[in-house]
Amino acid sequence: MQRPLEGKVVLVTGASSGIGRDTALALSAAGAQVAIGARRIDRLASLVEAAAGEVVPLQLDVTDPVSVQRAVSETVGHFGRLDALVNNAGLMQSGLILGADVSEWRRMVDTNLLGSMYAVHAALPFLLESKGAVVQVSSTAARSASLGSGVYAATKFGISAFSESLRQEVTRRGVRVIVVQPGFVDTELTSHITDPTMQAAAAEIAASMRTLRPDDIAAAIIYALGQPEHVSVNEILVRPTDQV
Ligand code: NDP
Numbered sequence: 001m002q003r004p005l006e007g008k009v010v011l012v013t014g015a016s017s018g019i020g021r022d023t024a025l026a027l028s029a030a031g032a033q034v035a036i037g038a039r040r041i042d043r044l045a046s047l048v049e050a051a052a053g054e055v056v057p058l059q060l061d062v063t064d065p066v067s068v069q070r071a072v073s074e075t076v077g078h079f080g081r082l083d084a085l086v087n088n089a090g091l092m093q094s095g096l097i098l099g100a101d102v103s104e105w106r107r108m109v110d111t112n113l114l115g116s117m118y119a120v121h122a123a124l125p126f127l128l129e130s131k132g133a134v135v136q137v138s139s140t141a142a143r144s145a146s147l148g149s150g151v152y153a154a155t156k157f158g159i160s161a162f163s164e165s166l167r168q169e170v171t172r173r174g175v176r177v178i179v180v181q182p183g184f185v186d187t188e189l190t191s192h193i194t195d196p197t198m199q200a201a202a203a204e205i206a207a208s209m210r211t212l213r214p215d216d217i218a219a220a221i222i223y224a225l226g227q228p229e230h231v232s233v234n235e236i237l238v239r240p241t242d243q244v
Helices: 018-029 041-050 065-079 102-130 150-173 196-207 214-225
Strands: 009-013 033-038 055-059 084-087 133-137 176-182 235-238
Touching: 009 018, 009 065, 009 102, 018 033, 018 041, 018 084, 018 214, 033 041, 033 065, 041 055, 055 065, 065 102, 084 102, 102 133, 102 150, 133 150, 133 214, 150 176, 176 214, 214 235
Parallel strands: 009 033, 009 084, 033 055, 084 133, 133 176, 176 235
Antiparallel strands: none
């Protein structure tokens, strides 16, 4: 079996379920040493068992810059370097703007946007040293907003802006910035929606198509990270074939 990421050290945020979990497993199978972060540490323990190589679980809340800094320091402390950050932790709480519970807006901005910025901020000195990579797990919602996804889409549009600015800042210093934009993936993401109409709509969309699986996105990430150093795959859009 090919191990294109042999010797690389990768930190994956939001690795306790869905895309993050499968990406961590795929990275491990590809030869990487992997640090995995999330709040549900019990879920991370089962990932450690399932992985092909060494995986280090870290308690991580991306909304807390101190926690993010600690996770990066622990990764580098354990493995001695950092070659890639997979900025994956995210939350979706769809709903209309009128009458919304704005605490849900704050949670999405804190997690999806500020959380991923904190992670870049903490990891960047080490990525500059290793000439590494940042993988931003964004969404098709970064390309077009839809009814009920205003705030979620705003966080993902924000990631596009931040990532492009980051790319211009670091690309000549050898750091690659990779934005991955998945369409509908079958994960726990929609389970956090509190609006019953939006919850039903999400279930209907899922039932109407052959959705992506988390390992489909993991494969895209492995592809991008496995390219030679002079090749920068800056954007990958992956939709289910059935998604219009
Ligand atoms: P899941 O809900 O399965 O996974 C979300 C992950 O994020 C969990 O591991 C969760 O861990 C973690 N997370 C949430 N909040 C925090 C936090 N404050 N600190 C640390 N970790 C956190 O959903 P997905 O796998 O689908 O989502 C992963 C990413 O993919 C997200 O950024 C999402 O926006 C994006 N995406 C998903 C799509 C889909 O259709 N599923 C489509 C497009 C993009 P824990 O709760 O243990 O902390």
